[in-house]
Amino acid sequence: MHKKLPTDDVVSAKGIPLASKCCLCDEQAESFNHLFMGCKFFVAVWKMFLDCFGMSWPNIEDLPLLVRWWIRKCKILVLKEPWSMGLVIVADNVWTEKNSRRYGSRFLSPFYVYDKIKRVYQDSKISISDRLPHISDIMCCRRLGLIINPKCPPEPLEIFWCKPPSGWTKLNVDGSSMGNPGRAGIGGVIRNDLGAMIGSFKNFIGIQSNYVAEFQALIVCLLMAKKLRVSSLWIESDSAAVVAVVQARSIPWFVAQQWISLEPFLAFYFLEDFPLF
Numbered sequence: 001m002h003k004k005l006p007t008d009d010v011v012s013a014k015g016i017p018l019a020s021k022c023c024l025c026d027e028q029a030e031s032f033n034h035l036f037m038g039c040k041f042f043v044a045v046w047k048m049f050l051d052c053f054g055m056s057w058p059n060i061e062d063l064p065l066l067v068r069w070w071i072r073k074c075k076i077l078v079l080k081e082p083w084s085m086g087l088v089i090v091a092d093n094v095w096t097e098k099n100s101r102r103y104g105s106r107f108l109s110p111f112y113v114y115d116k117i118k119r120v121y122q123d124s125k126i127s128i129s130d131r132l133p134h135i136s137d138i139m140c141c142r143r144l145g146l147i148i149n150p151k152c153p154p155e156p157l158e159i160f161w162c163k164p165p166s167g168w169t170k171l172n173v174d175g176s177s178m179g180n181p182g183r184a185g186i187g188g189v190i191r192n193d194l195g196a197m198i199g200s201f202k203n204f205i206g207i208q209s210n211y212v213a214e215f216q217a218l219i220v221c222l223l224m225a226k227k228l229r230v231s232s233l234w235i236e237s238d239s240a241a242v243v244a245v246v247q248a249r250s251i252p253w254f255v256a257q258q259w260i261s262l263e264p265f266l267a268f269y270f271l272e273d274f275p276l277f
């Protein structure tokens, strides 16, 4: 836009005589460098815009130098797109205000021009990631009215309960704590191969972690299965950690005593030669 926009200095250079006065500040002759970099009206708008990004006006009155400064700053900013757009949006709005003053009757203050700039950003539908690393970036988005994309909710996972094979008994166990550790509870259901419930339990176990709660749920359900003298156990737990530990046959210390008491039952029914630790 340098030497393309019909600022007074460009028009005068083409041999058209005119008395020049900046419509924005009424203090100096209108030239490209004054209008877009030196005019106190423009600088006031720049300052409000740069303040959103935590920047100060660099006091540059040379367009190539200003563009280089802008590109340098862009490399270190997270909000690159809003920053890159700013150079054109701010200049365009101030140029429009200058023309409104000269050829119309509208006189907006720097504050109102800045408000128009914010509305351009709000209508731009720029996509801002929700993974902004600094609070200053979030504040910048709020000041410019940019919407931060909310996190996409995870896809729901459909889970069906299936009856165990004929002759088998299914144990469904679960445990959780509010706070991890926090107030913890356990529960479980035992069903036969027809899907009929033959046992269930729910207990509050005090302040525990999720892992302890999940393991306690398994142990209590196994103790109940032992008491009911059920055979061919099929155990389902939603705790990957508990499943992995049982499959690796590395029982944690906090349930070791209870596991030992279950050893004859487990070895007899479904785990032959089951080492404890």
Ligand SMILES: [Zn+2]
Residues within 6 Å of the ligand: 022, 023, 024, 025, 026, 027, 028, 034, 035, 038, 039, 040, 041
């Ligand atoms: Zn001026």
